[in-house]
Amino acid sequence: MTFEIRPATGADRDGVVVLHKAAAVTPGALARAPEEVTLAYGDYAIASDICLVAVEADATVVGEIHASRETVALFAHVLGGLTVAVHPERQGRGIGSKLFKALIAWARTQDPAILRIELAAGAGNPGAIRLYERLGFKHEGRQVARGRLPDGRFEDDILMGMLL
Numbered sequence: 001m002t003f004e005i006r007p008a009t010g011a012d013r014d015g016v017v018v019l020h021k022a023a024a025v026t027p028g029a030l031a032r033a034p035e036e037v038t039l040a041y042g043d044y045a046i047a048s049d050i051c052l053v054a055v056e057a058d059a060t061v062v063g064e065i066h067a068s069r070e071t072v073a074l075f076a077h078v079l080g081g082l083t084v085a086v087h088p089e090r091q092g093r094g095i096g097s098k099l100f101k102a103l104i105a106w107a108r109t110q111d112p113a114i115l116r117i118e119l120a121a122g123a124g125n126p127g128a129i130r131l132y133e134r135l136g137f138k139h140e141g142r143q144v145a146r147g148r149l150p151d152g153r154f155e156d157d158i159l160m161g162m163l164l
């Protein structure tokens with residue numbers, strides 16, 4: 001299955017929402033539950049400073065990544081608020097890696113410069129953490145009991161960062 005990575009447009013909003021709802025069904029992956037993936041969330045994602053989609057030949061959105069530069073001057077070199085999702089039926093085929101590489105390439109072209117990319121991953125999402133390590137993100141800390149799962153258990157968040 002071939003796919004293209006390109007900047008998202010407003011026309012991708014519904015596809016991004018459908019994708020995130022599908023990816024959110026897997027427990028312990030995305031922070032939002034499917035019912036929290038609203039049209040407003042789709043608009044928010046697309047309005048980020050960078051929002052890239054992976055799109056198949058039939059225009060189905062199968063992957064999405066977004067992030068925004070921090071607005072306070074002290075942190076303006078930091079790209080944060082990063083979220084990535086690949087459709088469960090398309091995971092493990094390199095789409096997530098290609099989305100990240102395109103985002104990092106974009107970040108390197110920005111003026112004023114983006115010098116740091118940061119993200120957080122649930123400790124119960126080792127596959128995602130392994131991917132981030134492979135891409136060059138370093139472990140920077142752990143937020144204990146940051147998340148609370150539907151069954152009441154707490155989950156730590158792993159903080160990761162990459163300097164460009």
Ligand SMILES: CC(C)(COP(=O)(O)OP(=O)(O)OC[C@H]1O[C@@H](n2cnc3c(N)ncnc32)[C@H](O)[C@@H]1OP(=O)(O)O)[C@@H](O)C(=O)NCCC(=O)NCCS
Pocket residue numbers: 023026028029030031084085086087090091092093094095096097098120121122125126127128129130131
């Ligand atoms: C994490 C995610 C974005 C990775 O995208 P992907 O297209 O599956 O990743 P790639 O094919 O480029 O790379 C595969 C690597 O991703 C990681 N991975 C994480 N979840 C995976 C899954 N369900 N299936 C396959 N690989 C997964 C693994 O490290 C894998 O490498 P491995 O084969 O050595 O285990 C994607 O699996 C996903 O959307 N998961 C659900 C949502 C999520 O967890 N988002 C991140 C929140 S922090």
